[in-house]
Amino acid sequence: GEDVEQSLFLSVREGDSSVINCTYTDSSSTYLYWYKQEPGAGLQLLTYIFSNMDMKQDQRLTVLLNKKDKHLSLRIADTQTGDSAIYFCAESMGGGADGLTFGKGTHLIIQP
Amino acid sequence: EAGVTQSPTHLIKTRGQQATLRCSPISGHTSVYWYQQALGLGLQFLLWYDEGEERNRGNFPPRFSGRQFPNYSSELNVNALELEDSALYLCASTPFLGDTEAFFGQGTRLTVV
Numbered sequence: 001g002e003d004v005e006q007s008l009f010l011s012v013r014e015g016d017s018s019v020i021n022c023t024y025t026d027s028s029s030t031y032l033y034w035y036k037q038e039p040g041a042g043l044q045l046l047t048y049i050f051s052n053m054d055m056k057q058d059q060r061l062t063v064l065l066n067k068k069d070k071h072l073s074l075r076i077a078d079t080q081t082g083d084s085a086i087y088f089c090a091e092s093m094g095g096g097a098d099g100l101t102f103g104k105g106t107h108l109i110i111q112p
Numbered sequence: 113e114a115g116v117t118q119s120p121t122h123l124i125k126t127r128g129q130q131a132t133l134r135c136s137p138i139s140g141h142t143s144v145y146w147y148q149q150a151l152g153l154g155l156q157f158l159l160w161y162d163e164g165e166e167r168n169r170g171n172f173p174p175r176f177s178g179r180q181f182p183n184y185s186s187e188l189n190v191n192a193l194e195l196e197d198s199a200l201y202l203c204a205s206t207p208f209l210g211d212t213e214a215f216f217g218q219g220t221r222l223t224v225v
Binding site: 095104105 | 160216218
């Protein structure tokens, strides 16, 4: 079945770059997403990438997709304390958000 | 533009009772999705409504049900509550049927004691 794997924790120093990694198993995934969840809040869609793209950049965020290895990463440049949250990777073949498969999330911890 | 809103923010119920959770999608969005985020289990898809119809449901028992109203708002009902139903219930909306770019609400924290 479909599976999305992420590391549970990542600790970085303020000002450094954070790289959050994700692997997925469904080769027919068409859309890949990164969501951010701050404590006590819902999910905020950060960015997404189509499977025919290798990279997408949006201000401090860079998404890299290696379709051959089914590996997705989110790089946050100049990490700030406000970036402290859980980051979820999700994949979908399209056709509705019921088809979204989420990873269990990576807790990003910022050290001063 | 207002985002997806959910109420109540927190809900405490006793085992065996019923819980009703509410969601208002972003204005103009017709599809509403419900997800359960239980500790250690990640996000699990529960139900999908579009134009008042149930389009799909996840692997949950029938005591999880819901509906969508003509104004596209939605209710999630959980009957015969069990302790394991304690979770954050997230509602999401998309602009149209089949869209995957989902916008989430802040969730309802349901605690069953």
